[in-house]
Amino acid sequence: MSTETTPAYSPGLAGVIAGETQICSVDPNAGLTYRGYDIHEMAEQASFEEVSYLLLNGELPNLKNLAEFTRQIAAERELPAQVVKMLRLMPRSAHPMDMLRTGVSMLGVFDPELNDNSHAANVRKSIRLIARVSTLITDGWRILHSEEPLPERPDLTQAGNFFYKLKGEIPQAWQIRMLDTIFILYADHEFNASTFAARVAASTLADLYAAVTAACGTLKGPLHGGANEESMKMLGEIKTSDRAESWLKEKLASKEKIMGFGHRVYKKGDSRVPVMREIGRDLGKRTGKEQWIPICEKLEETMEREKHLCANVDLYAAPVLTMLGFPAALNTPIFAASRVAGWCAHVVEQHDHNRLIRPRSLYTGPPARPYHGVSANGAASKKR
C-alpha cells in the first residue's frame, strides 16, 4: 500500500502558490506593484523603458542607465532579413498573434546567445526581444496589408516607434504618452497564465525564446490576453449604451461568458481599470468617439448588480486601443509588446533560481485493468 499522501487539489490551480517571485505582486483588493512600486505611480510618471529596466534589473535606473537602456532597445529593433521573409510567407488570413508567436520562435535561432542561460546573457537577450516583439507586430501587420515595413526610428521610444512603424506618421506627444501608459499597465502581472507558461518552459532550462514562444501562444486565448480583442467585438455589437443592459442580461441568461469581466485573483476590482477608464474618457473627448466608455460603464454597473463580477483591464483597453487608431486584431499583440518585459524578467528569475515545475495530476480514469490488446505483441495474441 502506498504511503504517499494525496496533495490538495485546486481546479485551475486557483489560490495555489506555485513559486516565488520578487518581480510583481498582485493584491486581490485591487492592488498591483512592480518590484514594490505602486502601478498607479508608475502609470502616471514612468516610461515603458524605465519599467522594463526595473522589471529586468530589480531597481529603478538612474538617468544615465535609463538613457543607455533606452538606446540599447532602440538599437535592437531591426529583424533579421530571414524573419521578415518568413512574415511575407504568411497567408493573408493569418492572425497577428500567430505571426508574432512564429516570429519569436524564429528569432531564437538567429540569436548567437540562444543557449546561454546565464543571467547576463538572459538580460541581453531580453533587451533584444523587448525591442523586436514590437517590430514583429508592426512589420507583420504592414506585410499582411501589402505595405512595406518602415525603417526604424531610433530617436523614438518604444511607444512612439510602435505608432510610427505601423502608420508611417510620428504621433502627437499625448498619443505616445497614452500608449506608454498602456504598456506600463500591461507590463507584468505575477503568475498569470502566459507568464506561468513561460516559467514552466524555462524551468526545464529551455531558452528564453522557447519560453516567450510558449507565453505568446498562451496569451492568445480569449480567457487571457485574447479578451481585449473579443471585448471590442462585443462593444461593436452593442453599439450604444442604452442597449448595454438588455444585451448583457440576454447573454447572461444564456450562460455566456462576458469578455472583459471577471478575474482569477481580483474579486473587488482590477487595479488597472481606473487608469484605463480615465484614459478612455480622455480619448473619447479628444477623438469625438464618446460612445464606447458609457457602454463599458453600463456593462460594469449591470454586471456588478447581476453577477457581482468586476470589469478587468481588457474591457477598457479595447476601446482605448480602438480610439488610439489601432485595429482590434492588434489589441492582443499590443498587450504582448508590453508583457514581453514581464515574461523576460520572469524567465531571468526562473533561470537564476531554477527548480523544475512539474506538478501532479489527480487521476480520474479507469481503475487498473488487465491488458487484452490485439497488437502482435499484445497479451491477447500470446494466449492464442
Ligand SMILES: CC(C)(COP(=O)(O)OP(=O)(O)OC[C@H]1O[C@@H](n2cnc3c(N)ncnc32)[C@H](O)[C@@H]1OP(=O)(O)O)[C@@H](O)C(=O)NCCC(=O)NCCS
Ligand atoms: C478570467 C476568468 C477566466 C477567471 O475565471 P475563474 O477564476 O475560473 O472564474 P470564477 O471562479 O471567479 O467564476 C465565478 C463564477 O462567475 C462566472 N464568471 C466568471 N467570469 C465571468 C464572465 N466573464 N462572464 C460571465 N460569467 C463569469 C463563472 O462562470 C462562475 O459562475 P458559476 O459559479 O455559476 O460557475 C473568467 O472570469 C473569464 O472567463 N472572464 C472572461 C475573459 C476575460 O475577460 N479574460 C481576461 C482576464 S484579465
